[in-house]
Amino acid sequence: MGFLYRKLVRRLLFNLNPELVHDAVMKAARGAQSVPLVNALVGLMANPRSIPVTVAGIKFRNPVGLAAGFDKNCEAARFLAGLGFGFLELGTVTLRPQPGNPKPRLFRIRESKAIINRMGFNNVGAWQAARSLERLMPVPVPVGISVGKNADCSIEDAPKNYLETLKIMYPFGDYFAVNVSSPNTLQLRSLHAGERLRRLVEPMLDFASGQKRVKPFFVKIAPDLEQSELEAAVELSAEMGFGLIATNTTVSRASVPERWRTYEGGLSGRPLRQLSNEVLARTAALAKGRVPIMGSGGIFDGESALEKLRLGADLVQVYSGLVYEGPFLVKEILDYLYRFGWHPARR
Numbered sequence: 001m002g003f004l005y006r007k008l009v010r011r012l013l014f015n016l017n018p019e020l021v022h023d024a025v026m027k028a029a030r031g032a033q034s035v036p037l038v039n040a041l042v043g044l045m046a047n048p049r050s051i052p053v054t055v056a057g058i059k060f061r062n063p064v065g066l067a068a069g070f071d072k073n074c075e076a077a078r079f080l081a082g083l084g085f086g087f088l089e090l091g092t093v094t095l096r097p098q099p100g101n102p103k104p105r106l107f108r109i110r111e112s113k114a115i116i117n118r119m120g121f122n123n124v125g126a127w128q129a130a131r132s133l134e135r136l137m138p139v140p141v142p143v144g145i146s147v148g149k150n151a152d153c154s155i156e157d158a159p160k161n162y163l164e165t166l167k168i169m170y171p172f173g174d175y176f177a178v179n180v181s182s183p184n185t186l187q188l189r190s191l192h193a194g195e196r197l198r199r200l201v202e203p204m205l206d207f208a209s210g211q212k213r214v215k216p217f218f219v220k221i222a223p224d225l226e227q228s229e230l231e232a233a234v235e236l237s238a239e240m241g242f243g244l245i246a247t248n249t250t251v252s253r254a255s256v257p258e259r260w261r262t263y264e265g266g267l268s269g270r271p272l273r274q275l276s277n278e279v280l281a282r283t284a285a286l287a288k289g290r291v292p293i294m295g296s297g298g299i300f301d302g303e304s305a306l307e308k309l310r311l312g313a314d315l316v317q318v319y320s321g322l323v324y325e326g327p328f329l330v331k332e333i334l335d336y337l338y339r340f341g342w343h344p345a346r347r
C-alpha cells in the first residue's frame with residue numbers, strides 16, 4: 001500500500017499546490033468519516049498492531065500519534081483514528097478564529113523530504129473546534145488538544161488567552177499540549193523562558209486541578225533552545241508536573257539546499273530528524289524519568305520511530321512523514337515496532 005502511494009498518489013499530489021492538497025485531504029476525510037462503511041474499510045486496511053502503553057495516566061493502544069497542525073480545526077478525528085494512530089493531537093486551536101499568514105505559506109522541499117510552513121495558527125477558533133469535536137465523540141483513541149495564542153494577543157496577555165481556550169476545549173481532550181514553540185507567531189517562543197512559562201502554565205494547571213477529571217499537560221518545545229533554556233523548561237516541568245514534547249519545527253536551515261534558506265517558517269521532516277533527536281536525548285537526560293516525553297521530528301519509518309523511543313520518548317508523533325510516505329506509514333511503523341518486540345521496559 002505504501003508503495004502504491006509513493007509510486008502513484010504522491011506523484012500526482014506533488015504536482016499540486018501543497019495547501020490545496022491538504023485542504024482537499026481534510027475535506028475527503030471529513031466526508032469519509034460520516035460513512036460507517038468507509039470508516040470500517042479504512043480501519044480494516046490499517047489494522048494496527050496492539051502495542052499498549054500507559055503514559056501520564058492515559059492508556060494508549062500504541063505509542064504512535066498524529067502531530068499537531070494536521071487537523072487544526074478538530075474536524076476529522078474519527079477518520080484519522082482509523083489510520084491506526086495510538087492518539088491524535090489536534091489543533092493548534094486559538095481562542096478566536098484567525099486566518100493565519102498570507103499565502104503561499106506551505107512549501108515542500110522534495111529533494112530533502114522536508115516541509116517549510118509559516119501557516120501562523122490558521123484555525124476556526126475554540127468554539128467551533130469544540131463543536132466539531134463534540135459531534136465526533138467518542139473518538140476511539142485518546143485526543144490531545146494543542147492550544148496556542150491569537151496573533152493579536154500580546155505576550156503579556158497570553159496566559160489569559162491560553163486559559164480561555166483551554167476552558168472551552170477542556171471537556172473534549174484527554175491531554176493538552178501548550179504550544180510555545182511555533183516560529184510563525186511573533187515572539188511566541190519567548191514564552192519558553194522560565195518565569196514566563198510558569199505564569200503561562202500555572203493558571204491552566206490550576207483550572208484542571210479544580211475539574212472532576214484532572215487531565216495531563218505537555219509543553220511543546222522548540223529544537224532551537226539554548227541548553228540553559230532547555231534546563232529551565234525541564235526543571236519547571238518536573239516541579240509543576242507537566243510533560244514535554246520534543247520538538248516543534250526548526251528555524252535552522254543548515255541542512256537544506258541553498259535556495260530554500262531564505263524561506264521563512266518552520267522546517268520539518270527528514271532534515272529535522274537529527275536536531276530533534278539531539279534535543280530529545282538532552283531532554284530525557286535532564287528529566288531523568290521524572291516527566292513523560294513525546295518525540296516529534298523527522299519520523300519517516302519504523303527505524304526513526306524506534307530511535308526516538310530508545311532516546312527516551314514515551315510516545316512519538318508524525319506529520320511530514322505522512323505527506324511523503326502516505327497514510328499507511330502508521331501501519332508500517334507499528335509492524336516494525338511489533339517485529340522488533342518494542343516494549344517500554346526494553347528501552
Ligand SMILES: Cc1cc2nc3c(=O)[nH]c(=O)nc-3n(C[C@H](O)[C@H](O)[C@H](O)COP(=O)(O)O)c2cc1C
Nearest residue numbers: 067068069092117248268269296297298318319320
Ligand atoms: C504544515 C504544518 C503545520 C503545523 N502546525 C502545527 C501546529 O499548529 N501546532 C504544533 O504544535 N505543531 C505544528 N506543526 C509541527 C508538527 O506538529 C511537528 O511537530 C513537526 O512538523 C515535526 O514533525 P515532522 O518532522 O514529523 O513533521 C506543523 C507542521 C507542519 C508541517
